[in-house]
Each structure stands twice: as C-alpha cells, then as structure tokens.
Amino acid sequence: MVTYVLRKFGGAKILVKPTEVGKWRKQFNEQQMPYRRKDLEQMIQSLHAPRLLSDLKYSIYSGKWKQLPDFSKLDPAKTGKLKNNLITLEPAKGIKKPFGMVFEASMTIPKTGTYEFSLSSDDGSALAVDGEGVIDNDGIHPAKIVRAREKLEAGNHHLKVLYFEGGGNRSLSLAVQTERFGRLTLSKEKLNKKGKKKTFDPILLTPENPGEAVVERAFLPDSKPRAIGVGYPDHVNLCWDADIMNLAYVWRGEFMDASPNWNGRGSGSKPLGQDRVATAHGLPFQVLESLDEPWQPFSEAKIKYERDNPDPHREITFNIHPPGYRFLGYRLDKKRFPTFLYQYDDLHVSDFYTPRKVDGIPSIVRTLKARGSASPNTYLRVADSGPLTERDGWYDVGGKMKIKITGAEPVVRQINGHRELLVMIPGDTDLEITYRWQSPLPTSQ
Amino acid sequence: MKAKPVDSSILPCFLALIFLRAASTNLLAADTPTESDYYTITPIETPKGAVIETAGIDILPDKKVVICTRRGQVWTVENAFDYPAKPTKWKIFAEYLHEPLSLTYNDGWLYAVQRPEVTRMKDEDGDGRADVFETVSDGWGISGNYHEYAFGSPMDKDGNIWCALCLTGSFTSEALYRGWIVRVSKKGKLDPVVSGVRSPGGVGFNAEGDVFFTDNQGAWNGSSALKWAKPGSFQGNPNGNIWYKYAKDTAGDRPPDPPYTEAGSRTSIERKHIPSYIPPAVILPHQKVGNSPTGIVADLSNGKFGPFARQVFVGEQTQSKINRVFLEKVNGIYQGAVFPFLQGFQSGNIGLRLTDDGVLFTGGSNRGWGARGGKLFDFERVNWTGKVPFEIHEIRAEKDGFELTFTKPVDKATALGTSFKTSAFTYIYQKAYGSPEVDTIHPKVRVATVAEDGKTIRLKVDPLVQGDVYQIQAEGLKSAADGESLLHDMGWYTLNEIPR
Numbered sequence: 001m002v003t004y005v006l007r008k009f010g011g012a013k014i015l016v017k018p019t020e021v022g023k024w025r026k027q028f029n030e031q032q033m034p035y036r037r038k039d040l041e042q043m044i045q046s047l048h049a050p051r052l053l054s055d056l057k058y059s060i061y062s063g064k065w066k067q068l069p070d071f072s073k074l075d076p077a078k079t080g081k082l083k084n085n086l087i088t089l090e091p092a093k094g095i096k097k098p099f100g101m102v103f104e105a106s107m108t109i110p111k112t113g114t115y116e117f118s119l120s121s122d123d124g125s126a127l128a129v130d131g132e133g134v135i136d137n138d139g140i141h142p143a144k145i146v147r148a149r150e151k152l153e154a155g156n157h158h159l160k161v162l163y164f165e166g167g168g169n170r171s172l173s174l175a176v177q178t179e180r181f182g183r184l185t186l187s188k189e190k191l192n193k194k195g196k197k198k199t200f201d202p203i204l205l206t207p208e209n210p211g212e213a214v215v216e217r218a219f220l221p222d223s224k225p226r227a228i229g230v231g232y233p234d235h236v237n238l239c240w241d242a243d244i245m246n247l248a249y250v251w252r253g254e255f256m257d258a259s260p261n262w263n264g265r266g267s268g269s270k271p272l273g274q275d276r277v278a279t280a281h282g283l284p285f286q287v288l289e290s291l292d293e294p295w296q297p298f299s300e301a302k303i304k305y306e307r308d309n310p311d312p313h314r315e316i317t318f319n320i321h322p323p324g325y326r327f328l329g330y331r332l333d334k335k336r337f338p339t340f341l342y343q344y345d346d347l348h349v350s351d352f353y354t355p356r357k358v359d360g361i362p363s364i365v366r367t368l369k370a371r372g373s374a375s376p377n378t379y380l381r382v383a384d385s386g387p388l389t390e391r392d393g394w395y396d397v398g399g400k401m402k403i404k405i406t407g408a409e410p411v412v413r414q415i416n417g418h419r420e421l422l423v424m425i426p427g428d429t430d431l432e433i434t435y436r437w438q439s440p441l442p443t444s445q
Numbered sequence: 446m447k448a449k450p451v452d453s454s455i456l457p458c459f460l461a462l463i464f465l466r467a468a469s470t471n472l473l474a475a476d477t478p479t480e481s482d483y484y485t486i487t488p489i490e491t492p493k494g495a496v497i498e499t500a501g502i503d504i505l506p507d508k509k510v511v512i513c514t515r516r517g518q519v520w521t522v523e524n525a526f527d528y529p530a531k532p533t534k535w536k537i538f539a540e541y542l543h544e545p546l547s548l549t550y551n552d553g554w555l556y557a558v559q560r561p562e563v564t565r566m567k568d569e570d571g572d573g574r575a576d577v578f579e580t581v582s583d584g585w586g587i588s589g590n591y592h593e594y595a596f597g598s599p600m601d602k603d604g605n606i607w608c609a610l611c612l613t614g615s616f617t618s619e620a621l622y623r624g625w626i627v628r629v630s631k632k633g634k635l636d637p638v639v640s641g642v643r644s645p646g647g648v649g650f651n652a653e654g655d656v657f658f659t660d661n662q663g664a665w666n667g668s669s670a671l672k673w674a675k676p677g678s679f680q681g682n683p684n685g686n687i688w689y690k691y692a693k694d695t696a697g698d699r700p701p702d703p704p705y706t707e708a709g710s711r712t713s714i715e716r717k718h719i720p721s722y723i724p725p726a727v728i729l730p731h732q733k734v735g736n737s738p739t740g741i742v743a744d745l746s747n748g749k750f751g752p753f754a755r756q757v758f759v760g761e762q763t764q765s766k767i768n769r770v771f772l773e774k775v776n777g778i779y780q781g782a783v784f785p786f787l788q789g790f791q792s793g794n795i796g797l798r799l800t801d802d803g804v805l806f807t808g809g810s811n812r813g814w815g816a817r818g819g820k821l822f823d824f825e826r827v828n829w830t831g832k833v834p835f836e837i838h839e840i841r842a843e844k845d846g847f848e849l850t851f852t853k854p855v856d857k858a859t860a861l862g863t864s865f866k867t868s869a870f871t872y873i874y875q876k877a878y879g880s881p882e883v884d885t886i887h888p889k890v891r892v893a894t895v896a897e898d899g900k901t902i903r904l905k906v907d908p909l910v911q912g913d914v915y916q917i918q919a920e921g922l923k924s925a926a927d928g929e930s931l932l933h934d935m936g937w938y939t940l941n942e943i944p945r
Contacts, residue, residue, distance in 0.1 A: 225587040332576040
C-alpha cells in the first residue's frame with residue numbers, strides 16, 4: 001500500500017524494505033479501520049529518516065557487578081563493529097554469565113536543537129554524549145526508561161552507552177525524539193513506551209458441558225509450538241507437547257485465557273491458575289546403555305540461512321521430528337478426556353490423564369500404556385527436578401508436588417548435577433503415575 | 446427505478462420534465478446494471494455469542510454445511526441452503542484446533558489443515574461431536590510465529606491434500622518447508638513439491654484439476670497473483686530454497702537464486718535464468734483487483750451458477766469481494782484474465798466453496814488484517830438469479846492480440862477500436878516488498894473481426910510484450926439486445942507466453 005502511495009505521489013525510487021513492513025505490522029497489528037492520512041505520512045516519513053549513528057563499535061566485558069564498573073580499567077573479552085549501526089545485545093547472545101558492554105559511535109545531529117533521549121535497560125546503563133553523562137539508569141532493576149534532554153548543535157557528536165547485565169532478563173534500547181522524524185530508535189530493540197503489553201478482555205475457555213474436559217491446540221508458553229492444553233474438571237490442567245510427545249507441565253486453578261490468541265493476528269493462549277509444575281519436559285523414552293548416559297535433548301538441527309542476501313550469514317536451529325517418534329493424534333472419551341497416542345520405534349504408546357482426589361487433594365493421574373516390543377534398556381523418564389527423596393512411594397519433585405508410580409519399579413539416578421526419576425520399559429507396560437500437589441488449592445480461587 | 450406517475454395538476458413544463466426524467470431513468474436503468482440483478486448475497490445468521498471467522502468450508506453428504514473457523518472450532522450448519530426460508534441449526538463438531546483454515550470431507554472422515562498438521566476427525570460414538578483426531582501428517586515445521594499459516598486444498602482425485610505453507614513472518618523460512626507446497630496423501634506421506642511460495646491465502650483446483658494457490662503481494666512478489674502449483678516448480682520467493690536439501694526426490698535440484706540487487710529484475714527475464722520458475726498464471730493487479738486474495742474454487746456446476754462454467758472464482762479478503770478468473774494454457778504455461786465478479790460481503794472473504802448444484806458459500810474475518818466489509822466475521826451464501834449478466838466472458842491470447850468473448854451479443858456498431866482503452870505494465874521482480882506498476886505502455890488497439898453472432902471480438906494489439914499485464918477496458922461496448930453497458934468493463938490478462 002505504501003508502495004502504491006509512493007508511486008502515485010512521486011518518490012517511487014524509494015524501495016520499501018521488508019524490515020519496515022515488519023515494524024509497521026507490529027504498530028498497526030490491531031488496525032481494523034482504513035489507514036488515515038497521518039498513518040501513511042508517518043510511514044513514509046520513517047522511510048526517509050536518517051540513520052543518526054555511524055561507526056558503531058562494541059566491547060564486551062566479563063564480570064559480576066551491582067552497578068556499572070569503571071570499564072576503562074578493564075580489558076574487554078571481545079570487541080567488534082555493528083554494521084547496521086543499531087545498538088544491540090546480540091553480540092553477547094551466547095553469554096550466560098553476567099557481563100558488561102560499552103557502545104561507542106559517531107552521532108550526526110541534523111539540526112541544532114534540544115533532543116530528548118530515552119534509555120531503557122535491564123539491568124543498569126548510562127548514556128554519555130561528547131564525554132558528558134546525560135542519562136544515569138544504573139543498578140540492578142527490570143526494564144526501566146530514563147529520559148533526559150540535551151541541547152545539541154548540528155554536526156557530529158560522540159555517543160557512548162554503558163551497560164551491564166547482573167543476571168535474569170536482559171534488555172537495552174535507546175531512542176531520541178527528533179522534530180522532523182519523530183522518535184528515532186537507535187537500538188535494535190524498540191522502546192516500550194507504556195512498559196506493558198496490550199491486554200484484552202479475557203476469553204476464558206470452558207468445556208461444552210460440565211464434567212467434561214476442554215482441549216485447546218494453540219501456542220502455549222514453555223512448550224514447543226505443537227502444544228495441546230487440556231482443562232479438566234476440578235481445576236486441574238495440563239499442557240501436552242506434541243513436538244516432544246510428552247507432558248510439558250501441569251497446573252491448577254483456572255484453565256486458559258484465549259484472548260491473546262484470538263485478538264489481532266494472535267500470539268498464543270495464556271494459561272491461568274497457579275502452581276505450575278514441569279516434570280521431565282523432554283523426550284519420554286530413551287535407550288540407556290548405562291545409567292551414566294545423559295538424557296538426550298530434543299533434537300534440533302542447524303542450517304545456514306540466507307535472507308535478502310545470497311551469501312549465508314547466519315545459522316538457524318529448527319526442530320526436526322525426533323527420530324523414532326511419530327505423533328498419531330488423540331481420542332476423546334465420553335467426558336472428552338484425551339488419550340494422546342504416539343509411536344516410539346516398535347512401541348505404540350497411549351498417554352491418558354484424569355483428575356482424581358488423592359487424600360482429599362485434586363491430583364492428576366496419568367495412565368501410560370506401551371504395547372509392542374522395546375529395545376533392551378529402554379527407559380521412560382518421569383521427573384528431572386527436585387530432590388526426588390522418597391516417602392511411602394511418593395517422590396518429591398519440587399514445586400510443591402509429589403509423584404507416585406505404580407506398575408513398575410522407579411529408579412532414581414544422579415546425572416549432570418541433578419536427579420532423575422526413571423522407569424524401565426521392558427515391552428508391554430501399564431503405568432500409573434500420580435501427580436499430587438502438597439496442599440489444597442486455596443478456596444479464594 | 447420506476448417511472449413517476451404523471452400528475453395532471455402539475456404545470457406542463459414540469460410534466461415535460463418529469464416525462465423526460467422518467468424516460469431517461471428508464472435509459473439509466475438499462476444502462477447501469479447492478480451485480481445483485483444476477484447474483485444475490487445472503488448473509489447467514491450465526492449462533493448468538495459465537496465468533497464464526499469462517500475459513501474452511503465443505504458440504505457433508507447429508508447437505509449440512511461444515512465450516513472451520515480461525516478460533517479452531519468446527520461447526521455443522523443445517524439449512525444453510527434454505528435460510529432464511531428455514532432457520533439454521535448450528536452444532537459444534539470439534540474444538541479447539543490450532544487455526545484450521547481448510548476442510549475437506551472424504552469417506553466418513555473430515556480432514557482439516559491446521560497450523561501444526563493435517564488432521565482427520567470422526568464421530569465414532571454418534572453423539573454429533575468428533576472423538577477421534579488422527580494426525581495424518583505433521584511433517585512440516587512450525588516455529589511459533591503467527592504468520593506461519595497452513596492452507597489446504599480439498600482432497601484431489603488421488604486422495605491428496607495440497608498444503609501451502611506461509612513463510613515465517615511472511616519473509617523468512619525458519620522452519621521446515623515454510624514457503625513450500627507439500628502434497629499429503631491420505632496415508633500420511635508428505636512430499637514437498639513446489640517451492641518459492643510467500644504468503645498464500647488458499648489452495649484449490651481449476652476445472653481441469655490442476656493445483657493453484659493465491660500468493661499475497663510482498664517480498665519477491667510485486668502484486669498478488671493466482672499461481673499454478675506445478676509439481677517441481679519454483680514460484681518466485683527464494684527464502685524457502687534452503688529446504689531443497691530434504692526435497693531432492695520430489696522437487697529436484699535447488700534452482701539458482703534470482704538477483705538480490707537493489708534494482709531487481711523482471712519475471713520474464715529471470716524465467717530464462719531459472720528454468721523451473723513458473724511465472725504467476727494470473728496477476729491480480731494490486732489495489733485495482735485486490736490486496737489479499739484467498740480461497741479458490743472452480744465452477745463445475747455446468748451452468749447452474751450462471752454463464753461462467755469451468756472458470757475459477759477467487760476470494761479477496763481486504764476488499765470483501767470475489768473475483769473471477771479465466772485460465773488457458775499457452776506454450777505449456779498457464780495464464781489468463783481476471784475480472785471483478787461480486788462485491789459487498791460483510792467481512793473479509795477467506796473460504797470459498799461452490800457446489801455442483803451452483804450454490805456458493807463464503808465467509809471470513811477481518812481480524813488482524815482489516816477488510817472493507819467492516820464486520821468481524823461472516824458466513825454468506827451466493828445464488829445465481831437465473832439472469833445472465835453482460836460480461837466479458839473470456840480473454841484469450843492470440844499471436845497478434847487478444848480474442849474477447851462475451852456472455853451476450855455485442856451491438857456491432859459499438860465494436861470499434863475506440864471502444865477499448867488498453868494499457869500494459871509489469872512489476873519489478875525484486876527482494877523489496879511489492880512493486881509499483883512499471884514499464885507502462887499504451888498499445889494500439891484495432892478491432893480485427895467481430896463474429897457473426899456478436900459474441901466474439903478479435904483485437905489486434907500492438908505491441909505485445911511478453912510478461913506484461915494487459916489491462917483492457919471495453920468501456921464503449923453495448924449489448925445488442927438492450928444497449929446496456931458491461932456489468933464489469935475491465936479485465937486484466939497476464940501475458941506470460943505469446944502464442945506462436
């Protein structure tokens with residue numbers, strides 16, 4: 001559409017880049033009515049917006065701080081250039097430990113005037129122009145915006161941004177308000193003005209009839225994309241992952257708010273309730289030659305990717321189907337409770353869940369049936385968290401939950417710094433696994 | 446508009462005026478036909494409180510209509526053919542699938558194409574709700590990106606469903622076979638067969654049973670188009686080409702990349718460098734014809750849906766309408782013309798289904814994308830009134846021009862070169878998003894011959910540029926019987942090949 005407007009009113013020489021379209025898509029995601037003139041003007045203006053930064057360089061430093069250190073006294077672990085001149089934490093993407101970064105660039109101010117800078121970061125950051133501190137956004141804190149105005153002459157200035165990450169979430173974005181082009185973002189990450197996501201009126205999913213389960217296939221958090229949410233009577237719920245063919249997590253309370261999924265272009269549903277517990281969210285079966293063999297992560301393949309450029313410049317990882325596994329679908333019983341079905345080599349597996357009160361507390365009872373033949377030393381992994389201490393057959397998996405297994409002898413092993421609860425699968429197997437929270441759900445639910 | 450009754454108490458000059466006005470009104474009535482004279486649109490009531498964002502539509506053996514919605518529900522609808530003479534009865538068959546966009550019923554199973562897989566469903570215990578959900582194939586990748594839509598064709602005569610997989614974010618291919626069309630058999634075998642897809646809106650068949658899909662304007666796609674999904678072909682967008690390493694047996698070797706230069710190129714030029722590149726069969730000029738084409742359906746009603754038997758109808762979401770396409774093969778390549786057909790739907794058309802009895806069902810939504818109709822969702826039925834509109838029936842390419850046929854005889858006195866306004870243009874084939882119309886020319890048009898029955902006109906058009914879209918407006922033509930103008934006087938022909 002912008003191409004059409006440009007063509008119609010001149011300026012057809014400007015190509016509309018896909019990245020611009022992506023930016024506008026996010027902005028106009030909720031648009032229901034026709035675009036107004038000022039929307040188009042804003043889009044066309046942003047096509048003409050100059051890049052303020054040039055020669056952008058970065059340095060990464062290792063260290064754990066509670067506030068910005070004096071980077072001039074430290075040696076960088078890594079340095080580099082950012083070719084598209086946008087400040088980003090991407091060069092530190094692989095770094096898991098706390099770190100710091102310093103960005104330096106030449107900033108070209110088009111017109112003498114007062115410019116308002118907005119710097120947002122998690123954790124601390126600071127902005128200096130021509131060697132003078134302009135913004136102090138230091139300390140350990142979640143994403144917080146600090147703004148400051150600075151009088152600047154037209155021409156080149158030196159810009160420096162200091163940043164450190166103390167652990168947990170990380171973010172860094174910088175923008176400057178200009179008279180002519182509105183707000184220009186100088187970082188890859190956009191400044192979130194309001195600081196929170198759009199919210200919609202909740203759409204609570206409920207079963208068609210009381211006593212039934214409700215099943216929703218949708219993008220769900222903390223699951224691979226092929227997620228299946230099930231809300232059972234008695235306020236117990238689960239997310240089953242059909243990419244991994246296993247239970248991802250359970251929770252209790254309200255089931256699901258589908259409003260983020262069913263508004264705009266949709267971004268997945270939101271599980272509600274509380275007391276979520278994830279147990280062994282990985283491939284269910286594996287042949288272990290010895291109990292020292294670690295559990296394989298879900299197989300992901302890397303492939304070199306090319307976009308808008310015939311030369312390969314980055315790798316992406318993508319899921320391929322785990323070898324030996326095939327998802328077959330599910331069947332619903334009279335109460336609409338699903339039985340998930342899949343094939344693992346020569347085993348046909350059914351995975352069924354039902355709510356049941358155990359000692360007065362609503363729990364989830366899982367019935368896993370395997371039919372066929374299994375290679376020797378085939379194990380099912382039931383839990384990979386918590387101390388896994390046992391009492392009366394109940395294993396503590398952490399998160400206020402205990403698990404009991406009947407139908408096979410559980411095996412607890414120590415591997416890679418954590419404990420795992422396994423069960424050997426000799427071939428035809430019928431297992432009952434009970435997931436029980438430690439205390440009743442608060443009635444003020 | 447009816448003629449006003451003449452009132453004798455009014456002064457003679459007024460009488461004269463009224464008479465003149467009445468006469469000219471009659472002329473006007475004959476001069477400006479409206480679509481609703483020929484095709485009626487009946488919005489069908491939906492259950493109170495339900496959100497029916499119609500996507501996939503099929504007809505069950507018991508004449509219930511079954512639809513799937515963007516929210517993941519599958520509904521059966523009784524009396525959709527007779528409404529409003531009979532009230533409709535809606536029943537949920539299944540929920541909630543993951544944004545299913547296509548439905549096809551076959552041999553007791555209802556097949557749906559949803560984001561993660563092709564699923565087939567059945568009601569085994571007879572309670573009217575599906576209880577078996579079998580995964581026919583989940584052999585493509587999804588990364589969790591909202592734009593990774595999957596559309597499916599109805600089942601073809603060999604039991605296959607052709608699924609078109611949108612690119613990640615509509616730009617990149619970050620999961621297996623995004624940007625491809627895969628053919629899924631009833632037994633669950635998945636073959637990646639066509640690459641180069643960008644952002645499809647529907648997959649279907651022409652009257653001959655060949656597979657077509659709609660692809661939205663965007664990167665490497667100057668304007669939206671109806672494209673021929675010839676197995677083994679590349680359709681223009683190279684972002685999905687990384688998957689050739691897994692598709693050698695069914696799709697052949699990876700084609701060379703088109704040029705990534707700022708200036709871009711032209712489809713007609715790159716066809717020479719990329720042998721497997723099949724050009725868009727019928728380009729749907731951006732904005733003029735539509736912005737977002739969707740479902741595809743062929744008219745196999747043998748005349749029960751009007752005079753367009755064996756032509757193809759294409760949904761248009763943004764402009765809330767349906768366009769009509771005539772296809773022909775020239776030198777082995779599909780090409781043809783698009784004409785406006787019917788507008789005025791209440792939401793953005795997504796699904797399309799035309800029965801062999803000549804009843805068309807459609808429906809859609811405007812969520813996330815905006816549509817002229819204004820309503821959040823709709824489910825509607827189109828019937829032919831039995832009256833034949835005066836329309837350009839077909840445009841065929843000739844070695845020195847075009848042959849136009851008409852649904853009714855043309856007044857030969859109006860069949861002059863001056864009755865036609867013609868221009869030709871193309872689009873840049875480039876990595877940037879979309880393209881303006883470029884290389885516009887205004888060819889000379891002469892009427893070469895007019896058939897005896899007045900239903901065919903051969904035009905000599907000079908020059909004929911291979912790869913151009915020819916916009917032909919027959920504004921001066923009138924029908925022989927009533928002197929009426931064409932209901933839609935413009936058609937756009939994509940000249941991929943010039944007949945030898």
